[in-house]
Amino acid sequence: MSTEVRIPSIGFSTQEATLAEWMVADGATVEKGAPLYALELDKSTQEIESPASGTLRIKVEAGEVCEIGSLIAEIV
Amino acid sequence: MTTSASFTSKDLYEVYKKALKILIVDENIRGLIRSGAMHPVYYSPRGQEIVAAAMGVHLEPTDYLCTIYRGVHDQVAKGMPLDVLLAEYFMKVTGACKGKGGAMHITHPASGVMVTTGVVGSSMPIANGMAWASQIKGDDRVSVATFGDGASNIGAFHEALNMAAVWKLPTIFLCQNNRYQECTQYADSTSCEKISDRAAAYGPNMVGVSVDGNDAEEMWNAMRDAVARARSGAGPTLIEANTFRYMGHYFGDQAPYIPKEELAAEMAKDPMIRIRQQVLDSGVATEDDLVALKAELEAEFEAAVQFAKDSPEPELDEVYKDIYGAA
Numbered sequence: 001m002s003t004e005v006r007i008p009s010i011g012f013s014t015q016e017a018t019l020a021e022w023m024v025a026d027g028a029t030v031e032k033g034a035p036l037y038a039l040e041l042d043k044s045t046q047e048i049e050s051p052a053s054g055t056l057r058i059k060v061e062a063g064e065v066c067e068i069g070s071l072i073a074e075i076v
Numbered sequence: 077m078t079t080s081a082s083f084t085s086k087d088l089y090e091v092y093k094k095a096l097k098i099l100i101v102d103e104n105i106r107g108l109i110r111s112g113a114m115h116p117v118y119y120s121p122r123g124q125e126i127v128a129a130a131m132g133v134h135l136e137p138t139d140y141l142c143t144i145y146r147g148v149h150d151q152v153a154k155g156m157p158l159d160v161l162l163a164e165y166f167m168k169v170t171g172a173c174k175g176k177g178g179a180m181h182i183t184h185p186a187s188g189v190m191v192t193t194g195v196v197g198s199s200m201p202i203a204n205g206m207a208w209a210s211q212i213k214g215d216d217r218v219s220v221a222t223f224g225d226g227a228s229n230i231g232a233f234h235e236a237l238n239m240a241a242v243w244k245l246p247t248i249f250l251c252q253n254n255r256y257q258e259c260t261q262y263a264d265s266t267s268c269e270k271i272s273d274r275a276a277a278y279g280p281n282m283v284g285v286s287v288d289g290n291d292a293e294e295m296w297n298a299m300r301d302a303v304a305r306a307r308s309g310a311g312p313t314l315i316e317a318n319t320f321r322y323m324g325h326y327f328g329d330q331a332p333y334i335p336k337e338e339l340a341a342e343m344a345k346d347p348m349i350r351i352r353q354q355v356l357d358s359g360v361a362t363e364d365d366l367v368a369l370k371a372e373l374e375a376e377f378e379a380a381v382q383f384a385k386d387s388p389e390p391e392l393d394e395v396y397k398d399i400y401g402a403a
Contacts, residue, residue: 006112010328044330051111069112 003052085358094129116179120323121149130295158380168387197230226257246306289317290347
């Protein structure tokens with residue numbers, strides 16, 4: 001079963017955020033709880049942890065501005 | 077729930093069970109938000125688990141709770157089923173408020189969770205209303221209002237404590253003093269050294285106590301006394317439970333206003349690590365018991381999430397139902 005990775009809603013009135021950096025390469029193995037990517041918001045950049053263990057399938061490249069809730073990767 | 081007269085290792089274990097459930101619910105909710113699976117505005121109670129757990133073990137299912145937006149620990153401690161709780165977080169029709177209230181407005185009268193309010197200070201007068209109804213009906217219920225240290229500076233705090241004292245209402249005012257009012261330190265906005273000092277203003281019918289809310293025994297004793305006092309008709313109690321919040325104000329808050337040294341010192345005293353060791357030292361449970369308990373609670377949470385995910389969203393025609401006035 002695959003786990004979807006979507007842009008989280010962090011803080012108030014956030015509509016979009018920049019996917020600043022992937023900390024795990026496409027196709028690499030990732031552990032649940034390990035840093036997965038960096039998310040740049042208006043006032044801060046946060047490391048987001050992986051929601052599951054498995055192989056990362058990146059769907060959106062770093063540098064893109066993403067809407068909250070949009071699908072950026074799957075962990076299979 | 078029946079508790080003993082003085083704190084025993086069995087009572088410690090009951091507090092731990094509730095506290096661990098709160099911890100698992102909170103950690104998993106944060107995980108779901110981080111992975112983008114759901115989008116509630118969320119206020120983590122991480123660090124305040126013991127306060128709610130020691131409250132919950134003393135309350136009957138029929139007792140009333142009025143809590144606030146940082147309230148998932150209170151709701152779980154009061155015995156709210158996780159499936160209707162999570163379904164509301166996912167805003168599904170099977171949620172406690174049919175998916176129309178969301179995380180900040182959890183209401184579940186079947187388990188005595190009468191309101192979760194986003195208006196700072198408003199849990200107290202609402203709890204008085206419940207308590208007054210109980211007093212009139214003589215139904216032996218107690219009402220608990222939980223709120224933060226900041227809410228004790230709101231006018232409704234004074235109004236509610238005054239009225240509860242005048243009428244000797246069976247209300248317990250449980251102030252969870254986590255030292256920060258949003259981004260403001262306690263001393264920068266609160267005139268007294270202790271919140272419980274304020275009880276004296278309401279005369280002999282009001283009792284005020286301050287305890288280490290992160291200490292299971294102290295917190296358990298304070299709640300035992302307050303519940304006994306309320307049920308006997310002797311009147312209300314103001315409990316100041318001193319605690320700390322580890323995750324800032326709202327989910328994603330980097331909390332730059334908390335000095336790093338202060339946060340590190342508080343994190344080093346994590347009440348969940350302390351109580352786990354106390355349970356093991358008391359001999360009431362083994363390491364294997366605790367591992368099994370954690371697995372059981374994790375499975376309960378997973379089942380609740382699955383229930384929520386599998387449930388439908390509310391239909392559009394629900395918008396004008398359950399409200400006052402004509403559409």
